[in-house]
Amino acid sequence: MAGRFFSSDEARLMARSRLPRMMFDFVDGAAGDESLRDINSRVIDAIRLMPRVLADVATRDLSNRFLGMETGSPFGIAPMGMCNLTWPGADMMLARAAAARRIPVCVSTASSTTLEAMQEVAGGNAWFQLYADRSAAFTDELVDRAEAAAYEVLILTVDVPVLSQRIRDLRNGFKYPFHWGPRQIWDLATHPRWSIATLGATLAGGLPRTMNYATSSSGASFERGADRTGADWDYLERLRSRWKRKLVIKGVQCPADAERIKSVGADAIWVSNHGGRQLNAAPSAIEALAAVRDTVGDDYPVIMDGGIRSGEHVVKALACGADFVMLGRTVMYGIGADAERGLSRMLDQVSKETATVMGLLGHSSVAGLGRHCLTSSHPGFAVLPASNA
Ligand SMILES: Cc1cc2nc3c(=O)[nH]c(=O)nc-3n(C[C@H](O)[C@H](O)[C@H](O)COP(=O)(O)O)c2cc1C
16 A cells, blocks of 8 residues: 555655655765664664563653653654655645644754744744854844744754765755756656656745745855854854753764863753764764763753664663654655655654553653663673663
8 A cells, every 4th residue: 555664664665766866865865885874773773672571551651851841752853954855845744743743843944944934833843953054144044033933942053064975966966956957857757756746836836945045134045065164162152142042052972072062051962963964984873872971961951863763763762861862864754655644654653662662661651761771781882881770
């Protein structure tokens, strides 16, 4: 049956056959030889959890408190630019899902929908992700717009001072603005479902664009390969004094950086290697999480993403020290497989699996998860201390 998948791997395969290669590769691809994208998940797979028995787990509650907010589950949706290339209207699907499930949807600087429209549809569940471009006027404008649109959380992404080499995008001629040569036209012609849906949306509203740029009063234009070198330590301090609400720093891996960011007064650190899309040689995200957690202490808020493909992965990230977990490609595979139904199916599946794994560990609430859920031996994952309390 169309769109029926039972895992993110199956959804990924469906998305691969349904989307033009150029669009699938944009989502699926990573930097260098792309090994880190898979290592992120494989290291999480290798972690073992200790089942505990005879606990009352008849009802399991996924709701979570994080940064002073109640969320419907301990996971949300990571920022992803140009989502409407995966399926027309993808951003709005994500915003509707966030509103219905009370989970955060992070809106990229390079989103296909304006940050104002996303917040309205997400019912206050949107968080805004900022890239500090070289244009200070545009960056300041975005911060003001986020404030005016009642965003409570601003995320500064710091792991893209320069854009990495993404070989699939280079090979496919994936550029912004788009270049339509014979190769790209053939790609669209051989994926008619996507092309017809996109043609319909284009006739109604124009080609997908990076709408925060398109609506900018400072005349900024989106350049995919541009440096984001505006983000440095001085900028972080300035941003901290300018933005009074919650400030999260995304793309942190080194414990020393985490310590300094904490001392500048950020409200949370988001451990991420951008899903392997930046430094391919970086540590796996879950190992970086454990190291950062050890450095910042138990009480400092930490978010983690990178390779989370299932509810089991969500629980493992929480057990390894994350307070909140984000899904990136996993939701895009769902959308690529079956548009809004696929997104919904994917989020249901991750939720159900999270609740099941929690129950098998003897926990009825997210707050009960921690390092005590891990077994004492983790092949290839020596960073964690043994603890079986
Ligand atoms: C298609 C795509 C676009 C992305 N765009 C952004 C972005 O605009 N800003 C950002 O901070 N991270 C961006 N990311 C990184 C994600 O926020 C997240 O860190 C990553 O996807 C997590 O890895 P995973 O997809 O393997 O789970 C993007 C990721 C993908 C797959």
